[in-house]
Amino acid sequence: MTGPTPPGAGGVADLEPLWRSREQRAWNWYDWANSAYYTTVLSVLFAPYMITVAGKAAGCGSSADDTCDKTVDLLGLHLAAGSLPFYLTSFATIASAFVLPVVGALVDRSSRKRLHMAAFAWSGSLFAALLFLMRGDHWQLGAFAVVVSSILGGCSLVSYYAILVDISTEDERDRVSSRGWAWGYLGGGLLLALNLVMVLAHGSLGLDKELAVRISLLSAAVWWAGFTLVPVLRLRDHPPRDVVAGSGRLLSRSFGQLFTTLREMRAFPMTLTFLVAFLFYNDGIQTVIGVASTYGSKQLGFGDGVLIATILMIQFVAYGGALLFGRLAATYGAYRCILWGTYAWMVIVVLAMFLPRKNIVAFLLLGVAIAVVLGGTQALSRSFFSLLIPRGREGEYFGLYNACERGTSWFGTFLFGIVFQVTGSYRPAIVALIVFFVLGAVFLLRLDARRGVEEAGNTAPAVM
Structure with a gap:
């Protein structure tokens, strides 16, 4: 299975731009495929359902929620049922921080990145499908499945991001x-x-709520696996270029890869500067998204209907936000747009602090602002970082990029929790997150974008 061959290869006409455009359209489909897992499973349905199932096992009753302080046993640790899903996702992110650079180093040496991506994606979707079997008070299989599927999903993204440079x-x-x-x-x-329609209207569909949630979890796995076929069949294999030879045996190279990459990155100071900036502002972004529903319900007094509508609105408005920032980057450059995005996030968290209670219009308008900036900053961060990577090490560096994104994403929630505990209010807790955007902007301002691209041996875009 070698992938399609470019039409007209070896002919007089240069059809490479057309073929590259075809691959780019195929590549987009993996974003479409894997996002279903991250939205339906990790962001919305898994945590409350796991709390309910684990709560039954702990003796909290059928109406168990995140206030249940009874514990379940996990590898000898007694963990509160209400906190179990957060411990699981935290463990998965920390484990990913060590696994992803290893995967990246192996991807760089492969001429079949698309097949690596597919293997990780289909393995991850298989484990995600096992969540369907989590029912009653049997939470153990679900705990194992969500950790493994999350790690495998991150591995697939390392290959996926590396392909961006090839196409x-x-x-x-x-x-x-x-x-x-x-x-x-x-x-x-x-x-x-x-899925939310199915869960909320489960009675009208002849389903109980538990089955509706389980079908929704399964649908995300099937969606992920099915749409992954599109890029696998339409992308080409690209031979590795400028591969850095490794020393030592495979295991010694692999498990030391994270620290080796960090050490060698000192030769690319602008790349390292951007990675530190990304670490801070991305942590702020992830925290705002993660605590938005809590802030909306506990501080602003909104019910589930308003929160669900806002979540869906953000998803669809972010679609336009990503495209808008792409157009702005063509005129002003990705670096400037990312910097402006961090400024916008500062304004957003300050405005969030002063949102009046139960004012739906103000809450939805802020949600629109979040959606526009959310899609743009994340998309351009990926593309801009690709320019700062030395050729032949895309997988290795994107592995580190994803490791930073995942392994440090708890800083913001930790600060949010500490400020709430000290003040007793979510308002100062939300505005405290401005520190992450300020630090991100500080490091971005120290970055010489053109110098970073040239140090990595790449060609600077016409607009920086």
């Missing part, structure tokens, strides 16, 4: 990444909308 020139990178991210929001939002 696009430096000047095309922002547009391609933004369009892919937009497709991800659209696909993830579409399946989430269908």
Whole structure:
């Protein structure tokens, strides 16, 4: 299985731009495919359902929620049922921080990145499908499945991001990444909308709520696996270029890869500067998204209907936000747009602090602002970082990029929790997150974008 062959290869006409465009469209479909898992499973349905199932096992009753302080036993640890899903996802992110750079180093040496991506995606979707079997008070299989599927999903993204460099020139990178991210929001939002309708209207469909949730979890796994076929069949194999030879045996190279990459990155100071900036502002973004429903319900007094509508609105508006930032990057450059995005996030968290209680219009308008900036900053961060990677080490560096995104994403929630505990209010807790965007902006301002691209041996885009 070698993938399609470019038409006209070896002919007089240069059809490479057309073939590259075809691959870019195929590449976008993996954003569409995997986003269903991250929205339906990890962001919305898994945590409350796991709390309910684990709560029954702990003796909290059938109406168990996150206030249940009774414990379940996990590998000898007694963990509160209400906290179990958060411990599981935290463990998965920390484990990913060590696994992903290893996967990246192996991807760099492969001429079949698309098959690596597919293998990780289909394995991850298989474990995600096992969540369907979590029912009653049997939570153990679900705990194992969500950890493994989350790690495998991250592994698939390392290959996916590395392919971006193979199928696009430096000047095309922002547009391609933004369009892919937009497709991800659209696909993830579409399946989430269908699943929320099924869960909320389960009685009308002849289902009990537990079965409706389980079918929704299964649908995300099937969606992920099924749509992964599109890029697998339409992408080409690209031979590795400028591969850095490894020393030592495979295991010694692999398990030391994270620290080796960090040490060698000192030769690329602008790349390291951006990675530190990304670590801070991305942590702020992830925390805002993660605590938004809590802030809306506990501090602003909104019910589930308003919160669900806002979640869906953000998914679909973020589609337009990603495309908008892609167009802005073509005029002003990705670096400036990312910097402006961090400024916008500062304004958003300050406005969030002063939102009046139960004012739906103000809450929805802020949700629109979040959606527009959310899609744009994340999409352009991916494409801009690709310009700062030395050729032949895309997988290795994107592995580190994803490790930073996942392994440090608890800083913001930790700060949010500490401020709430000290003040007793979510308002100062939400505005405290501004520190992450300020630090991100500080490091971005220290970054010389053109120098970073040239140090990595890449060609600077026409607009930086």
